[in-house]
Amino acid sequence: MKWNLRLAAANRGVWKASELQRMLAEHGLVISAGKMSGLWSGQPVSLKLADLDVVCVVLGCEIGELLVPEPERVQRVAAEREGVRRAAVPGGEPGTVRAIAPRRGGGRSLPPL
Numbered sequence: 001m002k003w004n005l006r007l008a009a010a011n012r013g014v015w016k017a018s019e020l021q022r023m024l025a026e027h028g029l030v031i032s033a034g035k036m037s038g039l040w041s042g043q044p045v046s047l048k049l050a051d052l053d054v055v056c057v058v059l060g061c062e063i064g065e066l067l068v069p070e071p072e073r074v075q076r077v078a079a080e081r082e083g084v085r086r087a088a089v090p091g092g093e094p095g096t097v098r099a100i101a102p103r104r105g106g107g108r109s110l111p112p113l
Contacts, residue, residue, distance in 0.1 A: 002068040003043045008061050017041075020058070029054040 005020075014020050017040035021031055029051055031039070038044050056063060 002070050003039075004066055004068055005039055005055070006041070008059055008065045011065075012059055012061070014059070023058045024054060027054050027058055029058075 009015075009020055014023070017036050020040070021033075021036045024031055031051075035044075039047070052063065052066070055066065059065075
């Protein structure tokens, strides 16, 4: 996901993080300067959904303007697409995999599939 807070704010005439911080505080969301800096200048480490709601209300935007999917950054192994869990074969060639099969032992039940 790409975080687009700065662009969404600029599209609404908000050019400074301190200005947005004040606007958020007026709506009950008090953010420290450090967290505001992270929201403004990069990818936030964490953000509560309730806080995201306040940001959307203050900027009058939709979530899709703040969070832009980047599906091209997602890598997927063919076996995962097929729903088969696989493990590397010890001592095998790099990239060699075998299907994982549960073993019954010690009177324990099998894990759910």
